[in-house]
Amino acid sequence: MRRVDYRDLIGGALVTLAGAWAVYHSLTAFTVGTAARMGPGYFPALVGGLLILCGVTILIPALLRAGPKPVLELRPLLWISLSVLAFALLVLSFGLVPAVIVQSVLASISDCKLSWRAMLILAGALAIGATLIFKVGLGVILPTFAWPW
Amino acid sequence: MELFDNVMLGLATAFHWNNLLWCIIGVSLGTLIGVIPGVGTLATMSLLFPITYALQPTAALIMLAGIWYGSTYGGSTASILLNLPGTPANAVTCLDGYPMAKQGRAGVALLMTTFASFCGATVGILMMMLFAPLVAEFAFKFGPAEYFAIMVLGLVAASVVSSGSAIKGITMVVAGVMLGMVGTDVNSGVARFDFGFPELQDGVQIVAIAMGLFGITEIIASINHVKAADRKIDVSMKAMLPTRDEVKRSWGPMTRGAGLGSFFGVLPGVGPTVAAFMAYALEKRVSKTPERFGNGAIEGIMAPETANNASDQASFIPTMTLGIPGSVTMALIIGALMIHGIQPGPQMLTQHADMFWGLVMSFWIGNIVLVILNVPMIGLWVRVLTIPYHILYPAIVMFICIGTYAVNNNVFDVYAVLVFGIGGYVLRVLGFEPAPLLLGYVLGPMLEENFRRAMLLSRGSIQTFIERPISMWVLLLTAVLLVWGVWSSLRQRSTVTVVRSPSPEST
Numbered sequence: 092m093r094r095v096d097y098r099d100l101i102g103g104a105l106v107t108l109a110g111a112w113a114v115y116h117s118l119t120a121f122t123v124g125t126a127a128r129m130g131p132g133y134f135p136a137l138v139g140g141l142l143i144l145c146g147v148t149i150l151i152p153a154l155l156r157a158g159p160k161p162v163l164e165l166r167p168l169l170w171i172s173l174s175v176l177a178f179a180l181l182v183l184s185f186g187l188v189p190a191v192i193v194q195s196v197l198a199s200i201s202d203c204k205l206s207w208r209a210m211l212i213l214a215g216a217l218a219i220g221a222t223l224i225f226k227v228g229l230g231v232i233l234p235t236f237a238w239p240w
Numbered sequence: 241m242e243l244f245d246n247v248m249l250g251l252a253t254a255f256h257w258n259n260l261l262w263c264i265i266g267v268s269l270g271t272l273i274g275v276i277p278g279v280g281t282l283a284t285m286s287l288l289f290p291i292t293y294a295l296q297p298t299a300a301l302i303m304l305a306g307i308w309y310g311s312t313y314g315g316s317t318a319s320i321l322l323n324l325p326g327t328p329a330n331a332v333t334c335l336d337g338y339p340m341a342k343q344g345r346a347g348v349a350l351l352m353t354t355f356a357s358f359c360g361a362t363v364g365i366l367m368m369m370l371f372a373p374l375v376a377e378f379a380f381k382f383g384p385a386e387y388f389a390i391m392v393l394g395l396v397a398a399s400v401v402s403s404g405s406a407i408k409g410i411t412m413v414v415a416g417v418m419l420g421m422v423g424t425d426v427n428s429g430v431a432r433f434d435f436g437f438p439e440l441q442d443g444v445q446i447v448a449i450a451m452g453l454f455g456i457t458e459i460i461a462s463i464n465h466v467k468a469a470d471r472k473i474d475v476s477m478k479a480m481l482p483t484r485d486e487v488k489r490s491w492g493p494m495t496r497g498a499g500l501g502s503f504f505g506v507l508p509g510v511g512p513t514v515a516a517f518m519a520y521a522l523e524k525r526v527s528k529t530p531e532r533f534g535n536g537a538i539e540g541i542m543a544p545e546t547a548n549n550a551s552d553q554a555s556f557i558p559t560m561t562l563g564i565p566g567s568v569t570m571a572l573i574i575g576a577l578m579i580h581g582i583q584p585g586p587q588m589l590t591q592h593a594d595m596f597w598g599l600v601m602s603f604w605i606g607n608i609v610l611v612i613l614n615v616p617m618i619g620l621w622v623r624v625l626t627i628p629y630h631i632l633y634p635a636i637v638m639f640i641c642i643g644t645y646a647v648n649n650n651v652f653d654v655y656a657v658l659v660f661g662i663g664g665y666v667l668r669v670l671g672f673e674p675a676p677l678l679l680g681y682v683l684g685p686m687l688e689e690n691f692r693r694a695m696l697l698s699r700g701s702i703q704t705f706i707e708r709p710i711s712m713w714v715l716l717l718t719a720v721l722l723v724w725g726v727w728s729s730l731r732q733r734s735t736v737t738v739v740r741s742p743s744p745e746s747t
Contacts, residue, residue: 102670106411113418113433121430127700131425131432134688138418145411148726161669167463171456171637172662178641179654191638198634202463205630213631217638231646 096158103150110142170201186237187226191218243369246597253598254605259299266303267606270310271613274327275318275621276632281311281327282675283458285572286450287636290643297580298595302602304573309361309552309603312512313610316353316545317621320346329512329548332520336533336540343536347479348486352538353545354614356494360546361607363498364505364553368600371506372589376561379586384693385704387564389711391687393718394564396725397507399676406725408672416680417687419444426685427692439652446575447644448653449681452660453674455640459633460665480615486538493523493539497546504547505554511567512548512555519547553603560584560596564683568675571682 117123117136124130174197181190195214199205205213225231253259273284285307292300315330320337333353340349382390395417399409422433423443434440482490497519504515523543524533533540558566563585565571577584582592589596614621644653664674698704706712 098670102672106415109415116433121432125700126695126702129692129695131428131430134691135418135421135432138414138421141414142411142418145407145414148407149411163669164460164464167460168662168665171460172658174637175456175641175654175658175661179651179658182645183651194641195634195638198637199630202630213634217635221638221642225642225646231642232649233645
């Protein structure tokens with residue numbers, strides 16, 4: 092089998108799909124109007140068309156050449172994402188301090204350079220710092236501690 | 241004299257204690273994050289974006305600007321000491337700065353780059369003081385067709401010149417414009433692309449995009465690649481004194497660097513990174529001893545450091561007078577102004593004269609503060625370099641989350657950050673530079689508005705863009721750039737990034 096540039100193949104395909112969806116959605120869901128009196132769908136449809144053009148321009152040469160395979164560093168991706176997700180889920184129902192502690196522990200796991208103890212110390216320090224800066228200093232409306240049940 | 245009056249007005253604004261305070265905070269933070277590789281300018285500006293909601297618009301503007309030019313000062317420190325550029329604009333300083341540090345001349349290099357930065361900034365600020373009013377006056381003649389053309393030029397130039405493949409840069413710009421469409425259409429009131437989320441009817445929050453793309457994405461990509469400094473470096477005043485020969489050899493590069501930098505700064509889309517590279521290349525070409533470059537030639541650090549600072553300051557000219565951001569950083573600054581209901585443009589110099597001239601004068605203050613920060617206090621920054629990244633990044637993640645939440649007191653924005661962070665990382669792995677996306681996002685709505693207006697005025701004839709001379713020449717230039725960019729990226733076949741830096745964000 093001939094080798095192709097997977098990186099650009101995937102990228103180009105994603106862009107083309109996004110563009111195609113945008114054009115379809117703009118033409119069907121919104122009024123398009125005329126060039127002189129454009130409706131809400133006119134400009135997005137044009138931009139979507141440009142996206143398709145860009146996607147195809149990336150895609151086609153990628154079929155004709157070999158290229159590097161894309162490598163996702165899954166470990167940091169997973170743990171940092173979980174860390175942000177944990178904050179978003181916890182902050183309103185459990186409060187700022189628990190949310191920051193959980194999120195900073197999750198974030199620290201992703202490169203494994205800290206021991207459990209150091210992680211917890213860092214998390215505690217960040218929680219205190221966050222409360223002082225954002226609650227006391229900037230007056231952000233957030234519960235410090237909360238209990239949903 | 242009008243200029244004199246304006247300068248006095250600016251000084252009065254800039255010396256107002258509140259503005260002065262935020263200027264100093266801005267440049268100090270800028271230096272701090274410039275010094276730390278793996279924490280980009282964009283990330284920091286995004287992080288501090290929520291604070292600007294609470295500030296007076298002038299103070300917000302002065303602070304954000306301070307971060308921007310402050311980071312270019314600080315960035316050279318990391319380039320010289322670690323061989324890692326603190327910001328992309330300082331990447332080329334590594335080539336001769338690090339060899340100088342290895343020869344035990346780090347102190348000299350640090351002092352001289354600070355001096356070069358200051359001189360570059362001086363030229364840039366002078367340019368802004370003299371030319372911004374002229375450009376603004378000229379810009380009053382522009383209609384929607386001209387604005388549309390200039391915006392297209394800015395977008396194309398930014399994507400073609402940025403590192404990596406031109407076609408991918410353009411793709412990201414177009415995707416950004418698409419993203420800017422999300423939300424309620426101003427003309428008809430129809431909610432577009434809201435995916436059923438009522439939160440999206442006001443559009444995607446710029447904070448969420450910036451924090452996701454430049455905060456979370458940066459962290460994910462940097463975790464395994466950033467190292468802290470572990471050497472002792474002599475930064476006493478005595479070790480910083482350059483020899484007379486070094487001083488003599490620095491004037492030429494600084495003059496040429498300042499000229500190049502201001503020129504490239506004014507062009508939309510061409511930022512300090514390109515200016516620094518060009519200045520280095522020029523010095524190497526005019527030098528009688530090009531073989532010394534790369535082995536610690538003082539010219540090799542002076543020219544790019546002058547050029548990038550001159551360009552930093554000059555890039556405010558198109559941003560403030562036309563309202564068209566030449567770079568992503570400038571797009572963020574415009575975003576901050578628009579949140580306060582201020583639309584930068586030619587009328588800014590008359591309607592918000594105190595703000596404009598206050599900003600210009602704050603540049604002087606900021607640059608003087610930066611010299612103080614970077615010469616007597618350099619030891620502090622050197623110590624900052626030894627903070628390990630694995631302690632730093634959990635703190636940054638925390639700031640991103642709470643900062644985003646605090647803008648609207650809404651958890652939805654934190655989820656949006658997550659989506660943009662993951663999306664940005666995937667794009668980055670696929671070789672797409674996420675920075676042009678933000679530029680497209682900020683310009684997108686303006687682009688649509690001006691396009692619609694121009695077409696309305698011409699009764700639906702697309703020829704209006706060619707019939708009006710200014711817009712025709714601008715579009716012609718755009719077309720040339722576009723063809724050149726796509727041609728060279730197709731010929732290259734595979735994408736080659738010019739310099740591998742830990743935070744390859746294009747500016």
